[in-house]
Structures are given as C-alpha cells and as structure tokens.
Amino acid sequence: MKASLILLGSIASLVSAVSVPRTTEKIDYTGFKALRVTLPEASSDLESQLEELAAHILNPGTKEHLDVVVSPEKIDAINNLVPETTVLVEDVGAAIAEEGELVxxxxxxxxxxxxxxxxxxxxxxxxxxxxxxxxxxQGGFTTQSEIITTGTSVQGRTLTGIHIWGSGGSGSKPAVLIHGTVHAREWITTMTTEYFAWQLLTKYSSNSTIKAMVDKFDFYIIPIVNPDGFAYTQTNDRLWRKNRQTVSGSTCYGRDINRNWPFQWSTAGGASTSPCSGTY
Incomplete structure (x- = not known):
C-alpha cells in the first residue's frame, strides 16, 4: 500500500494542463498511458499541439522533455507527432486502482x-x-493544541487546521506554517502534513528532538487548503488539480491556488491566462 501511495502521489503531483472532459460522472483512466516526450529545439508549436492531444501535460515548461497522460485513442497521434517517446506508466487507471478504496x-x-x-x-x-x-x-492533547480555521472555500467548506505549541504557551514562539493539498489531486500531501502534526504531538513527551522543536516554534498545520478540489478528486476526477471556482465567461472551472499568490503573480512561463489550463 505504501508503494502505491507514493506512486500515485508522484503522478498526481505533476499533472498540469487538463483537457479531459468534465462530467458529473467519475472519469475512468483505464488504458491511459503516461508518456515522456523528447522535445526537439524550437518546439513551442509542438508543445501547443501536445496540449491539444494529451489528457494532461506533466511538468509544463520543461525544455528537454514533456511528460503527458494520453487516452488510448490519442496514443498513435502522439507517436506520429514526435520522434521519441518513452512509456512511464503503462496504465494510469490501473495505477490509480492500486490506491484501493477510500477507508x-x-x-x-x-x-x-x-x-x-x-x-x-x-x-x-x-x-x-x-x-x-x-x-x-487535538482531543488527546488539549493543553498544547487547538483546532483553527482560516476561512471558507468557494463551496462553503471551512479551511481547518491544528495549532501546536510547547513551553511558553500558545502563540509565544515564532510561527511555522505547514499546509497541504494545494493541488487537489496531491493526496499524499494531506497525509504528510497530518503526519507532521501526529508526530509533534504524540512524540513530544518521548523524543527530545521533537520536544526541542515544539518548544522553539508554534506550528500551524492545515492539511487541506483546497477542500473543494480535494472532494472533487474523490467523486469525479482523481487527477483534478485546481479548486472548483467558476470563471466568468468560461465553461471551465477552477484556479490553481499555487499560481495565485501575490508574489510574482502570473509570471510568464509559470502560469496560464487560459481558464481551461491547469495552471490558471
């Protein structure tokens, strides 16, 4: 199971531009392949053609190669378009299935x-x-933790986290912020941030290194900062990346939360102005 979690975390964390049709039914990736496409020089036109053919573009902006998720009916078109491809994942649907059912x-x-x-x-x-x-x-460590909220998502879900402190009391030390699931499909980050919180609280009294960290900093840990997108990956599309905000004048949904910070907002090559892009 652990190997499966890591495998799908790797696949899901890379997917960017999305052209898979959005329906109310759950998308089946059976037979889809993940391919690595070697790019020739001056390949900007090629990249745009690949984006039209691929269900997902992996690692956008990479100069040497692009990794793409391709539906069965588009595989021949991809192979005819580019001189060299390598299969990374033979069946993306099978890899997703290895995660098992939600517990x-x-x-x-x-x-x-x-x-x-x-x-x-x-x-x-x-x-x-x-x-x-x-x-x-938090209920097991009420004297050194509290549940926190940081706002509400577009669809009304409360952004929920946990605040952890050590000696000196709540809010007395410099803050460390850890958040996960900015991109909806990156389920492994949900588990990783929760593991941080679990370790800090359950090992505080028995591990001197952890105790020293918790006594030095206040930790604010928010495992899921994109709850709408996260819920959508569990009901409709396992590889959905963005949130579920509507876009005025477009039939496409969502914004890439990780491309919408004030610092270097909409930097060329790092984000897209197209509402249908995974990096919008």
Whole structure:
C-alpha cells in the first residue's frame, strides 16, 4: 500500500494542463498511458499541439522533455507527432486502482478515535474523515493544541487546521506554517502534513528532538487548503488539480491556488491566462 501511495502521489503531483472532459460522472483512466516526450529545439508549436492531444501535460515548461497522460485513442497521434517517446506508466487507471478504496471511519479496523494510531497513515481517507482525524488528535492533547480555521472555500467548506505549541504557551514562539493539498489531486500531501502534526504531538513527551522543536516554534498545520478540489478528486476526477471556482465567461472551472499568490503573480512561463489550463 505504501508503494502505491507514493506512486500515485508522484503522478498526481505533476499533472498540469487538463483537457479531459468534465462530467458529473467519475472519469475512468483505464488504458491511459503516461508518456515522456523528447522535445526537439524550437518546439513551442509542438508543445501547443501536445496540449491539444494529451489528457494532461506533466511538468509544463520543461525544455528537454514533456511528460503527458494520453487516452488510448490519442496514443498513435502522439507517436506520429514526435520522434521519441518513452512509456512511464503503462496504465494510469490501473495505477490509480492500486490506491484501493477510500477507508471509512465506519470500518472497524480503521475507525478514527482519540488518539489516532499510526495505522491511519497506511491508506487514503475521505474529506470528512480527515476533519475527524484533526479533532480526535487535538482531543488527546488539549493543553498544547487547538483546532483553527482560516476561512471558507468557494463551496462553503471551512479551511481547518491544528495549532501546536510547547513551553511558553500558545502563540509565544515564532510561527511555522505547514499546509497541504494545494493541488487537489496531491493526496499524499494531506497525509504528510497530518503526519507532521501526529508526530509533534504524540512524540513530544518521548523524543527530545521533537520536544526541542515544539518548544522553539508554534506550528500551524492545515492539511487541506483546497477542500473543494480535494472532494472533487474523490467523486469525479482523481487527477483534478485546481479548486472548483467558476470563471466568468468560461465553461471551465477552477484556479490553481499555487499560481495565485501575490508574489510574482502570473509570471510568464509559470502560469496560464487560459481558464481551461491547469495552471490558471
């Protein structure tokens, strides 16, 4: 299971420009391949053609090669367009299936309870169960943690996290902010940020290195900063990247939260002005 989590985390974290049709039904990636395409010099036109053919463009802006996710019916067109391709993933749908079904808190063996055990990190979970995890973890360490909220998503979901502190009390030390799931499909980052919180609280009294860190800093950890997109990846499209905000004048949905910070906003080559792009 751990190998599967890492594999899909790697696939999902790279996907950018999206041309897969958006429907109310769950998208099936069975038979889709992940290909590495070697780019010749002066290949800007080629890149735009690949974006039209591919379901997803991986690592956009790379000069030497592009990694693409391609539907079965477009594979021949890709191979005819470029001189050299290498298969990275033979069947993206099969790789996604290796993640297994989402584990529910209703399952006896994986039921979330205070304090959650390390078994929590061996499988992926629903959005609702991630909120339960935070509440149960905080409930076990009420004297050095609190649940925090940082706003509300477009679809009305509360952005929820946990604040952890050590000696000196709440808010007495410099702050460290850790957040995950900026890109909806990057489920591995949800688990990673939660593991940070779990380690800091459950090992504080037994691990001198962790105690020293928690006594030196206040940690603010928000595992899912894109809850709408995250929920959508669990119900409709496992490889969805952006949030689910509507775009005026466009039928395409979503903005890439990681491309919408004030610093170097809309930098050329780093973001797209097209609402249909994964980096919009």
């Amino acid at each position: 529910s808190s209703d399952d006896d063996e994986m039921s979330v309870q205070a304090v959650p055990t390390e078994a929590w990190f061996t499988a992926y979970h629903s959005y609702a169960d991630h909120l339960t995890f935070l509440r149960d973890l």
